[in-house]
Amino acid sequence: xxxxxxxxxxxxxxxxxxxxxxxxxxxxxxxxxxxxxxxxxxxxxxxxxxxxxxxxxxxxxxxxxxxxxxxxxxxxxxxxxxxxxxxxxxxxxxxxxxxxxxxxxxxxxxxxxxxxxxxxxxxxxxxxxxxxxxxxxxxxxxxxxxxxxxxxxxxxxxxxxxxxxxxxxxxxxxxxxxxxxxxxxxxxxxxxxxxxxxxxxxxxxxxxxxxxxxxxxxxxxxxxxxxxxxxxxxxxxxxxxxxxxxxxxxxxxxxxxxxxxxxxxxxxxxxxxxxxxxxxxxxxxxxxxxxxxxxxxxxxxx
Amino acid sequence: xxxxxxxxxxxxxxxxxxxxxxxxxxxxxxxxxxxxxxxxxxxxxxxxxxxxxxxxxxxxxxxxxxxxxxxxxxxxxxxxxxxxxxxxxxxxxxxxxxxxxxxxxxxxxxxxxxxxxxxxxxxxxxxxxxxxxxxxxxxxxxxxxxxxxxxxxxxxxxxxxxxxxxxxxxxxxxxxxxxxxxxxxxxxxxxxxxxxxxxxxxxxxxxxxxxxxxxxxxxxxxxxxxxxxxxxxxxxxxxxxxxxxxxxxxxxxxxxxxxxxxxxxxxxxxxxxxxxxxxxxxxxxxxxxxxxxxxxxxxxxx
Numbered sequence: 126x127x128x129x130x131x132x133x134x135x136x137x138x139x140x141x142x143x144x145x146x147x148x149x150x151x152x153x154x155x156x157x158x159x160x161x162x163x164x165x166x167x168x169x170x171x172x173x174x175x176x177x178x179x180x181x182x183x184x185x186x187x188x189x190x191x192x193x194x195x196x197x198x199x200x201x202x203x204x205x206x207x208x209x210x211x212x213x214x215x216x217x218x219x220x221x222x223x224x225x226x227x228x229x230x231x232x233x234x235x236x237x238x239x240x241x242x243x244x245x246x247x248x249x250x251x252x253x254x255x256x257x258x259x260x261x262x263x264x265x266x267x268x269x270x271x272x273x274x275x276x277x278x279x280x281x282x283x284x285x286x287x288x289x290x291x292x293x294x295x296x297x298x299x300x301x302x303x304x305x306x307x308x309x310x311x312x313x314x315x316x317x318x319x320x321x322x323x324x325x326x327x328x329x330x331x332x333x334x335x336x337x338x339x340x341x342x343x344x345x346x347x348x349x350x351x352x353x354x355x356x357x358x359x360x361x362x363x364x365x366x367x368x369x370x371x372x373x374x375x376x377x378x379x380x381x382x383x384x385x386x387x388x389x390x391x392x393x394x395x396x397x398x399x400x401x402x403x404x405x406x407x408x409x410x411x412x413x414x415x416x417x418x419x420x421x422x423x424x425x426x427x
Numbered sequence: 428x429x430x431x432x433x434x435x436x437x438x439x440x441x442x443x444x445x446x447x448x449x450x451x452x453x454x455x456x457x458x459x460x461x462x463x464x465x466x467x468x469x470x471x472x473x474x475x476x477x478x479x480x481x482x483x484x485x486x487x488x489x490x491x492x493x494x495x496x497x498x499x500x501x502x503x504x505x506x507x508x509x510x511x512x513x514x515x516x517x518x519x520x521x522x523x524x525x526x527x528x529x530x531x532x533x534x535x536x537x538x539x540x541x542x543x544x545x546x547x548x549x550x551x552x553x554x555x556x557x558x559x560x561x562x563x564x565x566x567x568x569x570x571x572x573x574x575x576x577x578x579x580x581x582x583x584x585x586x587x588x589x590x591x592x593x594x595x596x597x598x599x600x601x602x603x604x605x606x607x608x609x610x611x612x613x614x615x616x617x618x619x620x621x622x623x624x625x626x627x628x629x630x631x632x633x634x635x636x637x638x639x640x641x642x643x644x645x646x647x648x649x650x651x652x653x654x655x656x657x658x659x660x661x662x663x664x665x666x667x668x669x670x671x672x673x674x675x676x677x678x679x680x681x682x683x684x685x686x687x688x689x690x691x692x693x694x695x696x697x698x699x700x701x702x703x704x705x706x707x708x709x710x711x712x713x714x715x716x717x718x719x720x721x722x723x724x725x726x727x728x729x
Contacts, residue, residue: 265667268575279667298697365664365667366668367581
């Protein structure tokens with residue numbers, strides 16, 4: 126039995142995983158703790174309650190997916206979207222508290238592992254999983270192995286440059302894929318196109334999707350443009366690692382065919398001829414929470 | 428003893444390799460043969476002459492690097508720069524003629540293997556090797572293994588899109604890195620900047636480099652712009668596979684500091700913060716012929 130932990134900007138999810146199934150789960154707040162030590166205490170306490178309910182089962186290991194996590198060091202490195210901006214050695218902190226091996230990994234890599242082991246990526250030796258949400262995360266599987274890179278921080282498709290001297294990005298540079306294709310990027314595109322200010326009063330991409338369904342032209346074009354940008358970013362990734370499948374995951378994919386229909390067309394147009402017909406593009410089939418929890422648990426089996 | 432073969436658009440090079448050293452070598456023409464079967468005959472004949480001179484040594488295998496070669500199928504697929512536009516199963520054709528196992532691989536992948544095993548990439552678990560010449564080729568090493576992709580044709584950094592709706596590329600699409608950073612791309616940049624028509628009467632990049640050394644402003648700016656474009660393309664590759672080193676190889680690198688000085692500056696500026704100081708950028712230290720021949724031979728040991 127493995128404890129999977131998915132740390133997000135506001136909520137942290139814990140799940141007990143056995144044979145690819147989430148047996149039980151709980152959520153705690155990521156924010157509101159005095160410091161990272163009290164946060165680790167809260168995780169450990171919630172975990173103990175979960176474990177105690179599984180009578181007769183023993184905890185083998187703990188896998189933690191977190192933003193800006195470096196798998197080689199076990200450290201969350203200066204995460205802009207977490208309450209602690211400094212380096213946090215969370216793998217060691219949870220190993221100490223729970224008395225079993227803790228493995229930390231990037232949240233997008235964890236999601237990629239989840240899709241590869243249990244979701245739409247099963248059986249692919251080479252796979253790309255892209256998370257479309259507040260940011261754009263990615264995890265690459267190459268030759269049946271998660272790509273970590275020489276410094277443990279590979280797989281940042283969201284921060285490949287799509288437009289030289291383009292939109293400012295939260296990373297401090299300009300023109301990143303994430304500045305166009307994330308929730309924030311899509312909302313900016315809708316605003317730039319002169320979209321309805323009323324629509325933007327509600328958070329997220331859902332209000333733009335609802336406007337598009339009602340015939341709002343700017344909302345419709347927002348999905349068209351987002352699809353074009355994402356298609357080029359994905360085609361560039363294909364030209365580098367040559368995956369057989371791309372799985373899209375995260376909040377924006379709830380827009381369904383509004384995004385997928387123009388994306389399939391734009392993706393085929395953007396692909397180099399030698400990759401045509403050799404890579405497909407699908408949405409995740411796993412519930413969001415499960416991919417993240419199963420993937421976090423799978424980090425311990427790498 | 429391994430026979431390494433490097434097939435180029437006009438010349439094919441053969442070399443006998445033992446323990447990472449090229450014992451003897453010869454060149455034959457790639458063009459001027461009736462068909463691909465006579466070309467294979469010519470390779471086999473030249474190989475037999477080379478082998479006969481190595482008294483007491485036995486040929487173990489044959490490694491062939493060629494443009495548009497698919498390592499998984501052993502086939503050269505519709506190569507636009509070779510005399511035969513259809514699929515050529517050269518691995519099988521040479522296996523039959525030389526009576527020993529032939530392995531075919533992409534020429535840029537072969538060069539990457541050569542640099543990794545014997546050149547500037549020794550000891551790097553994650554490496555990127557980029558060939559800057561008539562085209563822009565690339566080979567990625569990830570987790571101590573050459574990246575082939577699900578269909579055997581990964582590693583086409585030259586055909587990642589750098590500028591959406593940008594310059595036309597030979598691949599039929601627009602805005603590829605290769606359309607800006609190759610010999611042809613640099614010559615177009617110089618022409619677009621209003622460079623001296625006399626300079627462009629001589630083939631290649633060398634005349635532009637010589638003009639730059641003499642104070643030609645357009646030639647100088649051509650190197651500055653090329654460095655900016657290449658820096659973004661390399662930074663995008665780093666964000667995906669996270670190499671510890673990038674090795675540049677091929678004709679354009681003979682421009683030396685004219686390219687490297689602005690490139691180092693632009694590359695550091697283009698890199699996402701988490702990769703700063705974790706990847707360096709160097710020119711190949713091997714003679715061009717050797718990287719290609721040693722790499723072709725190394726294809727047989729994958």
